Amino acid sequence: MSDTSAPARGAATLHDVAREAGVSLATASRVLNGSTRKVADSYRERVEAAAEKLGYTANLSAQATARGTAAIVALLVADIADPYFGQLAAGVARGADEAGLVVTIAITERDPQREVRLVRALRGQRPRGLILAASRTEGTDAAGLDAELQAFTNMGGRVAVVGPGGGSARHVALDNRGGAAALGAELARLGYREAVVVAASEGIRTSDDRVAGFTQGFASGGGSVREVRRGGFTRDAGYETAQQLLADGLPEGTVVFGISDVVAIGVMSAIRDAGRQVGADIAVAGFDDIATGRDIRPGLTTVHVPLEELGYRALHAATDPEWDATEPPLPLEVVVRGSTPARA
Amino acid sequence: MSDTSAPARGAATLHDVAREAGVSLATASRVLNGSTRKVADSYRERVEAAAEKLGYTANLSAQATARGTAAIVALLVADIADPYFGQLAAGVARGADEAGLVVTIAITERDPQREVRLVRALRGQRPRGLILAASRTEGTDAAGLDAELQAFTNMGGRVAVVGPGGGSARHVALDNRGGAAALGAELARLGYREAVVVAASEGIRTSDDRVAGFTQGFASGGGSVREVRRGGFTRDAGYETAQQLLADGLPEGTVVFGISDVVAIGVMSAIRDAGRQVGADIAVAGFDDIATGRDIRPGLTTVHVPLEELGYRALHAATDPEWDATEPPLPLEVVVRGSTPARA
DNA sequence: TTGTAGGCGTTATCAG
DNA sequence: CTGATAACGCCTACAA
Numbered sequence: 001m002s003d004t005s006a007p008a009r010g011a012a013t014l015h016d017v018a019r020e021a022g023v024s025l026a027t028a029s030r031v032l033n034g035s036t037r038k039v040a041d042s043y044r045e046r047v048e049a050a051a052e053k054l055g056y057t058a059n060l061s062a063q064a065t066a067r068g069t070a071a072i073v074a075l076l077v078a079d080i081a082d083p084y085f086g087q088l089a090a091g092v093a094r095g096a097d098e099a100g101l102v103v104t105i106a107i108t109e110r111d112p113q114r115e116v117r118l119v120r121a122l123r124g125q126r127p128r129g130l131i132l133a134a135s136r137t138e139g140t141d142a143a144g145l146d147a148e149l150q151a152f153t154n155m156g157g158r159v160a161v162v163g164p165g166g167g168s169a170r171h172v173a174l175d176n177r178g179g180a181a182a183l184g185a186e187l188a189r190l191g192y193r194e195a196v197v198v199a200a201s202e203g204i205r206t207s208d209d210r211v212a213g214f215t216q217g218f219a220s221g222g223g224s225v226r227e228v229r230r231g232g233f234t235r236d237a238g239y240e241t242a243q244q245l246l247a248d249g250l251p252e253g254t255v256v257f258g259i260s261d262v263v264a265i266g267v268m269s270a271i272r273d274a275g276r277q278v279g280a281d282i283a284v285a286g287f288d289d290i291a292t293g294r295d296i297r298p299g300l301t302t303v304h305v306p307l308e309e310l311g312y313r314a315l316h317a318a319t320d321p322e323w324d325a326t327e328p329p330l331p332l333e334v335v336v337r338g339s340t341p342a343r344a
Numbered sequence: 345m346s347d348t349s350a351p352a353r354g355a356a357t358l359h360d361v362a363r364e365a366g367v368s369l370a371t372a373s374r375v376l377n378g379s380t381r382k383v384a385d386s387y388r389e390r391v392e393a394a395a396e397k398l399g400y401t402a403n404l405s406a407q408a409t410a411r412g413t414a415a416i417v418a419l420l421v422a423d424i425a426d427p428y429f430g431q432l433a434a435g436v437a438r439g440a441d442e443a444g445l446v447v448t449i450a451i452t453e454r455d456p457q458r459e460v461r462l463v464r465a466l467r468g469q470r471p472r473g474l475i476l477a478a479s480r481t482e483g484t485d486a487a488g489l490d491a492e493l494q495a496f497t498n499m500g501g502r503v504a505v506v507g508p509g510g511g512s513a514r515h516v517a518l519d520n521r522g523g524a525a526a527l528g529a530e531l532a533r534l535g536y537r538e539a540v541v542v543a544a545s546e547g548i549r550t551s552d553d554r555v556a557g558f559t560q561g562f563a564s565g566g567g568s569v570r571e572v573r574r575g576g577f578t579r580d581a582g583y584e585t586a587q588q589l590l591a592d593g594l595p596e597g598t599v600v601f602g603i604s605d606v607v608a609i610g611v612m613s614a615i616r617d618a619g620r621q622v623g624a625d626i627a628v629a630g631f632d633d634i635a636t637g638r639d640i641r642p643g644l645t646t647v648h649v650p651l652e653e654l655g656y657r658a659l660h661a662a663t664d665p666e667w668d669a670t671e672p673p674l675p676l677e678v679v680v681r682g683s684t685p686a687r688a
Numbered sequence: 689t690t691g692t693a694g695g696c697g698t699t700a701t702c703a704g
Numbered sequence: 705c706t707g708a709t710a711a712c713g714c715c716t717a718c719a720a
Contacts, residue, residue: 010412010499010500011467011470011495011498011499013712013713013714014713014714015713015714023690023691024690024691024692025691025692025713025714025715026690026691026692026715026716027689027690027691029714029715029716030689030690030715033714033715034715034716038689038690039689039690040689040690043689043690055495057464057465057467057468058468058713058714059409059468059470059712059713059714060405060468060469060470061404061405061406061408061409061414061469061470061712061713061714062405062409062696062712062713062714062715063713063714063715064405064696064714065403065405065406065409065696065697065698065712065713065714065715066695066696066713066714066715066716067696067714067715068354068696068697070405079434080424080430080433080434080437081427081430081431081433081434081635081652082430083425083427083430085430086424086425086426086427086429086430087425089424089425089449090423090424090425090451093424093449093450093451094451097450097451102448102450102465102466102469103448103449103450104446104447104448104449105433105437105447105448105449106437106441106446106447107434107437107438107441120401121401121446122446123355123401124401124402124403124404125404125405125446126355126403126404126405147399151355151399154355155354155355156354235635235639265639266639268639269638269639272641291425291579292636292639294613295579295609295610295612295613295636295640296636296639296640296641297616297640297641308425357696357697357698358697358698359697359698367706367707368706368707368708369697369698369699369707369708370699370700370706370707370708370709371705371706371707373698373699373700374699374705374706377698377699378699378700382705382706383705383706384705384706387705387706402697402698403696403697403698405696405697405698406696406697406698406699406712407697407698407699408698408712409696409697409698409699409712409713409714410697410698410699410700410711410712410713411698411699411700411712412699412712412713
């Protein structure tokens with residue numbers, strides 16, 4: 001057990017391993033990394049033993065510069081503390097792990113300028129793929145972003161965007177419109193006739209699609225959307241928007257559709273803080289079905305989106321050379337909970 | 345606007361920039377990256393213009409191999425979909441961004457074996473620092489982990505662990521014991537006398553400390569912990585453990601202390617699903633103060649932990665050469681909400 | 689099957 | 705202040 005030569009400074013290099021095993025660099029490289037195996041077993045064993053003994057770990061950076069591309073997938077999200085992105089990221093991480101890829105993460109903070117900057121920075125890593133899950137923000141410097149994305153694909157990277165998006169990127173789409181329509185229809189069936197929607201700024205596709213879908217579905221069931229108030233995609237935006245709504249007067253029996261669960265939860269809190277009741281008094285519905293929706297009371301009616309699976313698919317869209325763009329879209333499903341009780 | 349030479353394949357290299365600007369590689373490198381600046385302005389401008397024109401982005405991998413260390417910080421968490429880790433990660437990401445570092449993330453899934461494997465894999469990136477936020481799991485292959493960590497520090501990396509931990513790593517500690525004690529004391533003051541705690545397996549420091557602190561604080565106020573039930577750190581573990589507890593009979597007026605908010609939220613749901621009421625009937629308290637606790641009803645009484653700040657500090661502990669280990673611990677504060685009403 | 693040598697994009701040393 | 709040039713650690717034809 002006498003460790004003779006624990007490398008004092010710096011990690012063990014392939015060179016060290018080769019020397020220790022008494023073989024050439026090439027041979028060591030082949031057994032430790034190269035895919036196509038064709039090394040004599042005796043050598044192979046010696047190398048593996050040496051590597052183990054020295055605690056060798058391939059220097060990914062060196063490998064990357066040599067190969068020209070790194071075993072990395074970059075993930076861009078608006079806010080990693082947001083459960084929506086958290087669950088999505090979990091799916092991405094799972095897929096990456098399976099594929100032997102490292103996940104690099106960056107936060108846009110919903111700032112278009114930052115987004116462009118980050119894409120450019122991530123480009124420096126020469127990742128195999130880039131996943132854009134940062135709900136394309138407003139004022140979007142669309143041109144700048146597209147240019148950056150273009151540069152990325154030009155150098156051989158793939159980009160996948162979650163949700164609607166433009167350009168030549170691969171999309172992992174959700175049927176936002178259809179899901180919202182189904183939700184609207186269901187609410188109408190439950191007896192609601194008046195709705196207000198709390199959305200994000202106009203121009204954000206995800207928001208627009210959900211608003212349009214909901215409006216249509218709700219109308220098809222005989223209901224009508226009285227108003228669309230614009231806020232943002234956060235819990236606080238939902239809270240504040242709802243506060244104003246309440247101040248302006250919100251009739252009993254109205255259902256408020258929050259563009260996302262996070263927003264809807266903010267709405268619920270505002271309603272309660274205003275001394276009103278969620279459910280029988282004012283109903284609330286959301287979209288996404290984040291885990292929290294299960295634990296609040298009343299439970300939040302929403303459209304279930306398989307977030308984790310969505311992330312998993314995005315990972316593949318961003319890294320699989322032979323990705324099947326025709327794969328059927330993920331099934332969305334409305335789930336009714338206590339926040340929208342049937343109306344007499 | 346006629347882009348003359350958009351590099352058809354592959355990204356623009358420093359070499360390209362130098363040629364385009366008519367200077368040497370060294371000069372180009374100095375203006376674009378090197379820290380100590382001493383390049384004539386005329387040259388500097390030419391280089392910057394060329395870089396801009398070519399859309400040049402330094403190849404981080406190449407930089408890393410040349411420098412010997414990458415501008416990367418690796419983050420290891422148990423589950424990124426868990427809001428606790430999500431908020432923590434947000435803090436890490438913020439700090440990293442400020443420091444010009446890229447964040448690489450890996451998920452342990454609370455599996456000790458995986459944890460060791462991941463640390464070894466991350467080591468391959470030669471990151472400047474490594475942040476361990478994966479509540480050291482049970483059966484922990486402590487030896488294997490420590491060896492891996494040791495190897496990492498030996499090659500010049502710093503490792504920071506969030507919460508209690510062993511070895512030579514830097515710690516960003518929480519006063520779990522003190523916080524829990526304060527919570528226990530407060531609950532006793534509110535009139536509670538009987539408590540049950542839903543904890544994680546014995547041997548997990550964070551859990552053990554909170555249990556011990558709570559027990560002591562509660563006792564100091566005249567209360568007594570009737571039982572400690574072991575589950576895990578997840579919402580579902582909390583739910584299931586509470587189910588059993590309820591099946592075994594839980595007297596009115598008991599307060600259930602969930603080792604973490606996530607667990608406590610599971611407990612709350614179980615209580616409700618069993619037809620009991622959270623608050624007046626059975627009280628519930630947690631620990632961490634994740635964002636969700638604000639939006640559920642009744643609000644969850646808990647110990648506030650500045651999660652985002654915790655992550656921010658961890659980032660610095662893992663990357664700042666001159667980190668001040670004596671920095672005062674983050675202040676914890678108990679916040680009482682509706683889940684633990686004062687008892688008559 | 690194995691080894692030799694050249695190259696990947698940057699940095700850093702050391703003369704001019 | 706600038707420019708050759710040798711590393712950095714690894715991969716990969718190409719040759720033996």
